[in-house]
Amino acid sequence: MKLARIRTHTGVVPAMIDVDGNARDLSRHVHDITPATTSARALAALARVDVAGLPLIAGEYAPFLSDVRRVFCIGLNYSDHAKESNLPIPDFPILFMKSCPVSGANDPITIPKGSHKTDWEVELGVVIGAETLHVSEETALDQVAGYFVANDVSERAFQSEFGGQWTKGKSCDTFGPIGPWFVTKDEVPDPQSLDMYLDVNGMRCQTGNTSTMIFPVKKIVAFLSGFMTLRPGDIIITGTPPGVGMGMKPQKFLRPGDVVTLGIEGLGDQRQDVRAFE
Template identity: 70%
Template structure:
């Protein structure tokens, strides 16, 4: 299934995408797409619904879950991205967090006050569906409910040039567009063969494949669960392929008015306009 939340005149409604790409209203069956919806039992119940028979709805994409408990991230997880950054291949996954609220797939990116280096990063997100603590790699995929597209927007001056840890360059308002869909794991038989892309103003900046990940989905879930007890509603962004602005020569960054378009095979596409900070 492809599940989502849609902003309508009647508020945010739960929805599913049918085989023809139309949005179908799930509100007669569930009140929202919430962390509890990611459980195996809830997804099994939803899978029995005849999606094409539901009413069609229109609107814009809201965040894919009513409450994303935590947005954890893996850094430098593509061999070719580590190479463009002139950094060694990590021995262990580099783990950090984004502390900003998740936004909808097509909501704007706000250029932070004082920013000169707002950057883009297309990534595949793992949606956790059941509690995971000290799980093995063999069992890790049992805890994955599905996948999504994440734009790990980053301010490189804040992240890399002002001391301390990365979180301050990763957590500005609007820096976590997620979606458009929560694609259940049964729709993605092999998450390690998906193509990723990202364009700025129609110019291709990132092209990659999850086959170039240093650490696989199973390795990431197992590793993170050693230190953080993962719960339903957690999302893990799994790293970005090459082509980020900070890695270009000369470097390029977002400015107000730029339009970012990105997507992953089978997981949907996003589009955000960069707008200036006000307030």
Template identity: 60%
Template sequence: MKLLRYGPAGQEKPGLLDADGRIRDLSAHVTDIAGATLSPDGLNALRALDPASLPLVEGNPRLGPCVTGTGKFICIGLNYSDHAAETGATVPPEPIIFMKATSAITGPNDVIEIPRGSLKTDWEVELGVIIGKTAKYVSEEDAMDHVAGYCVINDVSERAFQTEHHGQWTKGKSADSFGPTGPWLVTRDEVADPQNLPMWLEVNGHRYQNGSTATMVYGVRFLVSYLSRFMSLQPGDIISTGTPPGVGMGQKPQTYLKAGDVVTLGIEGLGSQRQDVVQG
């Protein structure tokens, strides 16, 4: 299934994408794409519905973040061997973990706001993992039972805030609009191998990132198990699993976003995003 949320910001309704690419309204069956809806039982109940019986949503409504009620937005740094190489960093012996503020989460086609004082706002196409069942001290063998599905994420980053200021990376990752999420949550059963998904990102039509989750150092199964050692993972939590090479910081010369730019990105089978860049 492809689950989504549509409507004005803060007023989104739950929906489902049918086989013809049309939005069907789920409001009569669930209050939102969150919490218990993401559990195995909740997803099975939605699978039992006939999409043709659901109300058709007319027009082309705004898409909101594909999941809500996110308590934690957990990111993994330097998790692609080829991305680490382009930045001159070494692959860490354990995953680098940092947080992105949940207030950064926006819809997949909402604007990116360049923060005031920013000169180095960058892009990162990433595979998002959405938790569907509480995970605490889970084994790698059982880890995938706790995953509801996957989505596209643009881990927008301000490199000066991230690396040139003192402290942790979080302040370079958390500005409003720095977490476009969606367009939809693709349930785990529809993704045969999350470690073999082509992914791409373009700015103004120029392709900068053209990679694959195949070069991830730490895969989804390991990350869910690993993170559950340090914190419980709750339904709606998002894990953003790292980016392939081609970020602006890795260009020669370095290239960063400016007002008027258009960013497009996607992951095979998970949909695509489009963001206009504006000055915040």
């Protein structure tokens, strides 16, 4: 299944995406797509819905979960990206958090006030569907509800030139596009074999495949669960392949008027217009 939330003139409506990519109204079956919807039991109930019999709806994509409380992020998880960042390949997953509200897949990116180094990062996202503590790598994917596309928008000067940790460069308003939907794990038999791309103004910047992750999804989930309880509706974004603006020679960063498009095989595509801070 592909589950989404659609902004309509009457409000945000829960939706299921049909085989033709059309949004279908799920509101007769669920009030909203919430963290509780990510449980195996809730997803099994929705899997029995006849998607073709649901009413068509039109609108813009909202974030696919109504309440995303925690966004865990893994840094430098592709060896080529670590190399272009002039940083060593990590021995363990590098964890940081995004503290901004998530946004819809096609919502605009706003360049923060004082920013000169706003950058892009296409990433595979993971939705947790069960309370998860001290799981093994062998059982880690049992705790996953599904997968999605994320753009880990980053301000590199804020991230690296003002001391402290990375969160301040990752959490500016509009820096959390997710979706357009999340795809349940039964439709993604191997999260480590997905092609991914990102273009800026039609120029290909990132081309990658999740097979080249240093730490695969099962390792990341097991690792994080060794330190804290992961909860339904938590999301994890798992790192980016090479091709970010910081790694280019000369470096290239986003400017107002740019258009960013990105996607992952089977998980959909995003498009963001880049705007100036007002």
